Amino acid sequence: MTGSNDKSGRSAAIAAAVILLVTGIVFFILPNVMISLASISPWLSASLAAILVLAFFLLFWLRARYQRGRE
Template identity: 75%
Template sequence: MSDHDQKGSRSAAIAAAVILLVTGLAFFVLPDVMIALGNISPWLAAAVGAALVLAFFLLFWLRARYQRGRE
């Protein structure tokens, strides 16, 4: 494995770890946020929950698209 390949795989692993850590933290606090928002409006709570789940997949889709563009 070349030095460039090692740096690329290390960078990808670090990026994935950071993404998973941030989203894991967001999903950890999501129930409390949804309960608080549900007191205001159940639709608002549902929208925020759905947006967070979609953002998780959107982030990985954008990263994959960026990586394909660099190759």
């Protein structure tokens, strides 16, 4: 494997690592944010958590669609 296929694989690995790192940081601070929001509304707190979890999967789904479109 040489050429663009190797470069493409490396690029995908770097993108996945960055996405996982950012997501890990967000999920690390999420409990504190949820506790703060729960003082306002438990529904608001749960909604934020659900949106962030769905956004994690949506991001990988969109990346896969983008990659399929490029091939």
